[in-house]
Amino acid sequence: MAIRERLSGNEAVAYAIKQINPDVMPAFPITPSTEIPQYVANYIANGEIDTEFIHVESEHSAMSATVGASAAGARAVTATSSCGMALMWEELYVAASNRLPIVLALVNRALSGPININADHSDSMGARDSGWIQIYAESNQEVYDNYIQAFPIAENKNVHLPVMVCQDGFITSHGVENIMLIEDDKVKAFVGEYEPEHYLLNADERIAVGPYAVSNYYMETKRGQREAMLNAREVILEVAEKFEKMTGRKYGFFEEYRMEDAEYAVVIIGSAAGTCKAAIEHIRSTTGKKVGLIKIRVFRPFPEEEIARALANVKAVAIMDRSEMFAGTSGPLGAEVRAAMYQAHAKAEVVNYFYGLGGRDITVSDFERVYENLEKMAETHTAIGMYDYIGLRQ
Amino acid sequence: MEQVWEKAYDFKKVLSKPERLAGGHRMCAGCGGTVTVRTVLRALEEGDRAVIGNATGCLEVSSFMYPYTAYEDSYIHNAFENAGATLSGVETAYNVLKKKGKIKENFKFITFGGDGGTYDIGFQSLSGAMERGHDMVYVCYDNGAYMNTGTQRSSATPQYADTTTTPAGKVSAGKVQVRKDLAAIIAEHHVPYVGQSTFTANFKDLYTKAQKAIYTPGPAFLNVMSPCPRGWGYEPSEMMNICKLAIDTCYWTMFEVIDGKWVLNYEPKNKLPIEDFLRPQRRFNHLFKKENEELISLFQAEVDKRWEELRNRCE
Amino acid sequence: MAIHDRINEKSPWTDITEGNKIYEAATSRDFCTGEWRTSTPIWDDEKCRQCLLCAPVCPDSSIPVRKGERMDFDYMHCKGCGICAKVCPFGAIYMREGKNEKIF
Numbered sequence: 029m030a031i032r033e034r035l036s037g038n039e040a041v042a043y044a045i046k047q048i049n050p051d052v053m054p055a056f057p058i059t060p061s062t063e064i065p066q067y068v069a070n071y072i073a074n075g076e077i078d079t080e081f082i083h084v085e086s087e088h089s090a091m092s093a094t095v096g097a098s099a100a101g102a103r104a105v106t107a108t109s110s111c112g113m114a115l116m117w118e119e120l121y122v123a124a125s126n127r128l129p130i131v132l133a134l135v136n137r138a139l140s141g142p143i144n145i146n147a148d149h150s151d152s153m154g155a156r157d158s159g160w161i162q163i164y165a166e167s168n169q170e171v172y173d174n175y176i177q178a179f180p181i182a183e184n185k186n187v188h189l190p191v192m193v194c195q196d197g198f199i200t201s202h203g204v205e206n207i208m209l210i211e212d213d214k215v216k217a218f219v220g221e222y223e224p225e226h227y228l229l230n231a232d233e234r235i236a237v238g239p240y241a242v243s244n245y246y247m248e249t250k251r252g253q254r255e256a257m258l259n260a261r262e263v264i265l266e267v268a269e270k271f272e273k274m275t276g277r278k279y280g281f282f283e284e285y286r287m288e289d290a291e292y293a294v295v296i297i298g299s300a301a302g303t304c305k306a307a308i309e310h311i312r313s314t315t316g317k318k319v320g321l322i323k324i325r326v327f328r329p330f331p332e333e334e335i336a337r338a339l340a341n342v343k344a345v346a347i348m349d350r351s352e353m354f355a356g357t358s359g360p361l362g363a364e365v366r367a368a369m370y371q372a373h374a375k376a377e378v379v380n381y382f383y384g385l386g387g388r389d390i391t392v393s394d395f396e397r398v399y400e401n402l403e404k405m406a407e408t409h410t411a412i413g414m415y416d417y418i419g420l421r422q
Numbered sequence: 423m424e425q426v427w428e429k430a431y432d433f434k435k436v437l438s439k440p441e442r443l444a445g446g447h448r449m450c451a452g453c454g455g456t457v458t459v460r461t462v463l464r465a466l467e468e469g470d471r472a473v474i475g476n477a478t479g480c481l482e483v484s485s486f487m488y489p490y491t492a493y494e495d496s497y498i499h500n501a502f503e504n505a506g507a508t509l510s511g512v513e514t515a516y517n518v519l520k521k522k523g524k525i526k527e528n529f530k531f532i533t534f535g536g537d538g539g540t541y542d543i544g545f546q547s548l549s550g551a552m553e554r555g556h557d558m559v560y561v562c563y564d565n566g567a568y569m570n571t572g573t574q575r576s577s578a579t580p581q582y583a584d585t586t587t588t589p590a591g592k593v594s595a596g597k598v599q600v601r602k603d604l605a606a607i608i609a610e611h612h613v614p615y616v617g618q619s620t621f622t623a624n625f626k627d628l629y630t631k632a633q634k635a636i637y638t639p640g641p642a643f644l645n646v647m648s649p650c651p652r653g654w655g656y657e658p659s660e661m662m663n664i665c666k667l668a669i670d671t672c673y674w675t676m677f678e679v680i681d682g683k684w685v686l687n688y689e690p691k692n693k694l695p696i697e698d699f700l701r702p703q704r705r706f707n708h709l710f711k712k713e714n715e716e717l718i719s720l721f722q723a724e725v726d727k728r729w730e731e732l733r734n735r736c737e
Numbered sequence: 738m739a740i741h742d743r744i745n746e747k748s749p750w751t752d753i754t755e756g757n758k759i760y761e762a763a764t765s766r767d768f769c770t771g772e773w774r775t776s777t778p779i780w781d782d783e784k785c786r787q788c789l790l791c792a793p794v795c796p797d798s799s800i801p802v803r804k805g806e807r808m809d810f811d812y813m814h815c816k817g818c819g820i821c822a823k824v825c826p827f828g829a830i831y832m833r834e835g836k837n838e839k840i841f
Contacts, residue, residue: 052515054507054510054511078522080514080515082510082514084510084554085547086546086547086550088507089546089547089550092501092504092507092508092511092547093510096507097512097514098511098515101519102514102518104511119500119501125757126756126757127755128756226758228473229473229516229519229525229527231526233761234494234496234497234761234762235496235758235761236486236493236496236497236498237758238498238499238500239491239757240486240487240488241757242488244746245746245757248748248750248753249757252751252753255750433789434789435805437789437793437805438803441801443798444762444798445765445766445797446770446813446814447765447770447797449797450816451818452796452818452819452820456797457794457796460793460795461793488744489740489741489743489744489764490740490767491762492763492765493762493763494763495762621794624793625793651818657819658820659818659819659820659822661818661823662794662823662824
């Protein structure tokens with residue numbers, strides 16, 4: 029029987045770590061992810077797991093030691109947020125290009141400056157080109173489920189890529205919600221024993237990791253990483269299917285909410301999807317207008333064709349970015365979703381909004397206004413407030 | 423139990439051990455760095471496996487240039503500033519996998535970094551690894567500048583050295599500051615073993631220190647002056663003479679710190695004037711101009727001061 | 738088979754090892770750095786007293802020692818730096834101009 033609990037997102041990740049019992053966890057405190065290593069340290073202190081914790085002196089060293097441990101043949105994990113991940117930046121690339129199946133619990137938080145501890149996606153969106161698989165969550169349940177699924181995805185021999193399991197700082201990480209936990213033995217069986225093929229501590233071979241490679245090799249290496257990312261698409265869906273059989277909870281590249289007949293759609297990532305769903309229910313029940321939502325779960329690899337297909341029949345779309353990229357135009361999600369739609373010759377009007385930067389609230393009525401704008405856009409065939417902000421004091 | 427370093431140093435036997443750094447790497451002709459690596463790795467007992475770490479630098483880009491690795495052991499390079507942290511991850515993985523019965527062999531962990539990667543950009547990572555007590559050896563092959571990028575000044579560069587970022591010029595006499603004393607700083611981490619060495623004719627000093635560093639449980643640090651003919655500006659064939667002058671002038675000191683106890687390993691019978699070490703090197707040419715005479719005496723005063731400090735520590 | 742017969746600058750991307758890892762030791766032995774030499778050390782085994790002072794100073798591991806005795810130079814890897822000739826107390830190593838073509 030599944031276990032009914034009430035946990036925060038950080039507790040849910042820590043609990044999954046306890047169930048998986050990874051070999052090595054180097055980590056460094058940073059708000060709002062600090063609780064994850066704290067909980068793990070407690071499990072270790074009480075003999076509940078035999079994970080070795082490395083008390084590194086920085087996040088750069090956290091990811092460096094995670095890379096070392098993973099290359100050595102250990103199942104290695106870490107957790108961080110915001111500036112902590114920014115300090116890891118170089119190592120994110122190393123982990124991915126060395127093809128190490130590391131799992132990073134990222135609690136999304138705005139990047140400095142000014143220093144701000146609240147949720148936005150500037151940390152992970154900045155790392156979108158680092159070669160990591162990125163999986164996002166709306167709720168505690170999804171964080172927990174994504175975290176468990178991350179291991180069989182990362183460790184699949186056709187993938188061998190690190191996975192970033194993202195949740196929104198404080199909103200998800202500290203908000204306590206009902207959650208269904210999976211029994212320990214089922215989690216262990218689902219994740220399986222880690223059996224690397226090539227590793228530094230292998231008795232049967234000597235290996236060398238991390239060469240200098242001249243331009244004659246670099247481009248081919250990057251092509252190999254691309255292939256792994258392409259392979260990850262299939263593996264992510266296979267793992268989700270297996271997970272659904274175990275739990276009944278269904279996952280894909282994204283969730284389509286009331287999209288079956290939707291004329292106006294929002295595309296969003298993370299916890300604000302819950303607020304948007306409330307708006308959809310309210311609009312549909314009061315006006316009958318056909319509004320829907322696409323909530324991106326997997327941002328890397330980017331499900332381009334699938335998103336375009338899901339938006340094929342809508343009249344107008346609002347793509348919601350929780351981070352700037354200072355192009356003076358789109359945010360990262362806006363740019364990629366629009367590129368996908370262009371490629372598919374989509375007819376819909378598109379608008380790109382920035383919202384929730386540095387933890388700024390977004391409300392049900394904000395989403396209602398978004399849908400009103402979409403309706404106007406569909407009538408006039410002009411974008412209203414392209415690249416506008418939601419909740420900005422004007 | 424007799425420790426490996428307590429066995430008599432049998433030079434011929436030691437040199438007959440299998441080579442653990444293969445030829446075919448791309449370090450410059452006459453490089454001191456690989457002499458350090460060969461000697462340290464020779465100190466491994468023959469049956470022992472090892473994982474070799476490496477900070478980015480000359481050694482890394484030359485000794486593992488895809489697809490050519492020069493190492494007989496498993497090897498990992500990660501980045502410039504994190505050789506300490508990377509190897510601490512490897513060592514921790516070993517401990518847990520051993521505990522879980524997944525590994526049977528004995529492994530030792532040795533990482534190499536140049537002075538740029540060790541004194542400067544990798545300093546924090548090194549300090550963290552030493553403080554946490556990993557059973558590993560960090561070896562700095564100290565050639566006194568960022569040689570891989572073309573001889574830029576580091577905190578290990580001697581005062582007055584002409585480097586590409588502290589060039590001697592009309593109003594400059596080279597590097598302004600004196601060297602950081604990294605071995606002393608690491609000793610202050612209260613690690614069980616710190617050794618400072620360079621090359622001597624039979625390599626007993628460096629070899630024995632490497633044995634102690636590798637086989638003393640816990641973190642150990644070796645600082646090895648490793649001459650760089652290109653960066654220092656001397657004839658490559660002169661390496662051993664340069665080393666001899668470095669220790670006979672007391673520019674470079676040979677000591678170890680064993681569980682906090684300082685031991686002096688070499689005291690020249692006739693301490694030579696510092697000019698003897700400076701003169702054969704292009705990086706100090708400008709000091710021999712008439713107007714810079716005073717700088718040589720200032721250099722001498724610094725050497726003398728540090729030598730006295732060291733002798734006092736070792737009493 | 739030498740490493741560059743399997744992985745080289747003409748290899749398609751599918752032949753490049755995952756994460757650029759190399760699954761064997763000391764593949765650099767297959768790479769010739771002897772071509773770099775501008776002068777070549779010559780060992781006179783009659784003058785040599787097998788003191789071995791030359792062996793540890795070699796930056797290129799090119800003076801092999803077997804059972805307490807040095808062998809001839811590994812000319813495939815020796816870069817001709819001349820450190821060994823300088824440390825020999827018996828004049829048993831001298832430097833000859835050129836890379837000594839007969840070796841290649």
